[in-house]
Amino acid sequence: MSSKGPLAGVRVLEIAGIGPGPFATMLLSDLGADVIRLDRKGVKSTNFTADTPYDATARGRRSIALNLKEPGAKDIALALIEKSDALVEGFRPGVMERLGLGPEAAWARNPRLVYARMTGWGQDGPYAQMAGHDINYIAISGVLHAIGLKDRPVPPLNLVGDYVGALVLVIGTIAAVLSARTSGKGQVVDTSMSDAAAYMLTTFQAMMQGGMWNDRREANSVDGGCPYYGAYRCSDGEWISIGSMEPQFYALLIEKTGLPAKFAKLQHDQASWPDLRKHLTDAFASKTRAQWCAIMEGTDVCFAPVLSMTEAHTHPQNTARGLFVKVAGVVQPGPVPRFSDTTCAVQGPPPKTGEHSLEILRELGFDKDRIATLQKAGAV
Numbered sequence: 001m002s003s004k005g006p007l008a009g010v011r012v013l014e015i016a017g018i019g020p021g022p023f024a025t026m027l028l029s030d031l032g033a034d035v036i037r038l039d040r041k042g043v044k045s046t047n048f049t050a051d052t053p054y055d056a057t058a059r060g061r062r063s064i065a066l067n068l069k070e071p072g073a074k075d076i077a078l079a080l081i082e083k084s085d086a087l088v089e090g091f092r093p094g095v096m097e098r099l100g101l102g103p104e105a106a107w108a109r110n111p112r113l114v115y116a117r118m119t120g121w122g123q124d125g126p127y128a129q130m131a132g133h134d135i136n137y138i139a140i141s142g143v144l145h146a147i148g149l150k151d152r153p154v155p156p157l158n159l160v161g162d163y164v165g166a167l168v169l170v171i172g173t174i175a176a177v178l179s180a181r182t183s184g185k186g187q188v189v190d191t192s193m194s195d196a197a198a199y200m201l202t203t204f205q206a207m208m209q210g211g212m213w214n215d216r217r218e219a220n221s222v223d224g225g226c227p228y229y230g231a232y233r234c235s236d237g238e239w240i241s242i243g244s245m246e247p248q249f250y251a252l253l254i255e256k257t258g259l260p261a262k263f264a265k266l267q268h269d270q271a272s273w274p275d276l277r278k279h280l281t282d283a284f285a286s287k288t289r290a291q292w293c294a295i296m297e298g299t300d301v302c303f304a305p306v307l308s309m310t311e312a313h314t315h316p317q318n319t320a321r322g323l324f325v326k327v328a329g330v331v332q333p334g335p336v337p338r339f340s341d342t343t344c345a346v347q348g349p350p351p352k353t354g355e356h357s358l359e360i361l362r363e364l365g366f367d368k369d370r371i372a373t374l375q376k377a378g379a380v
Helices: 020-030 073-082 103-109 134-141 159-183 193-200 202-209 247-257 261-265 270-284 289-296 316-321 357-363 368-377
Strands: 011-015 034-040 061-066 086-089 114-119 188-192 229-233 239-243 303-305 324-327 330-333
Touching: 011 020, 020 034, 020 061, 020 086, 020 114, 020 159, 034 073, 061 073, 061 357, 073 103, 086 159, 103 114, 114 159, 134 159, 134 193, 159 188, 159 193, 188 193, 229 270, 239 289, 247 261, 247 270, 261 270, 289 303, 357 368
Parallel strands: 011 034, 011 086, 034 061, 086 114, 114 188
Antiparallel strands: 229 239, 239 303, 324 330
């Protein structure tokens, strides 16, 4: 595999896992890094749809499968560490140390290695050893409380914990690799999904303490409380979104929806919001989504149709940007962001577990006889 992305020449060793780890290493691969996934021998990749082209976040890397309980397998892992700029792992605290592959063991072979750790709760604290999932991590951070309906929180898929966590991990990993190139010394990047979710609330935490945000759902400007920032059902059952926050955009919303002129001066009059919401609800319910697109698109109302995931594949804005690509027959978002002087691309389809074991061993300098010995021992 090869890429001309901005991370070309960077090698990342991924210890196979689920959720944020594979998403983070997918992004690193899309940016040009050479990602090698260390899988467990005899066990399919631990992603949700393992060893299929639909395991999209596993794209763009190679796989070597080891049985770390067998003689010689740990030596292979350490040889990979020696040749890598960063290692990404997502086990509970202490697991990698028990395998003999923790940070100290890694730095003994490669002092410049960046050791990127992804957990739900972090490497320490009273929750550190507890199991959990995205919904739990965003619950403790304050995010889940802030999102949803008045009477209950609604999980925002697993985007805020798993995938915001992955983005924070990627930023930290790249920053630490840059630091290591200057200092010659690697370090641990301790990323937790609960930390990352809380980090995303920075603005709202400050606004709340300044009296500009209400700590209740559907009671604020961008949480569904404001009638000119939300989603509305159309006559065909489809939905549209509006975000007419600024006065000039709000004035255009009143004009385009044909609402009574009195509402033009009542944008910030919260006592009038229930009446405004009813008028907007009735107005949007009077036409189809397509009709509203014809009226609103190309204006500054701050409008967009609410598309299904399948519809998003063919929307003109997305096709103009080349947002979606097809990898091994599976449509999926392509690499972002875009760079002016380097080209990012999906480096290949998701690998089968151990698909590149022999190729990687040869790159590490293992000769035919040593490889045969390792295979006979069941290490690889």
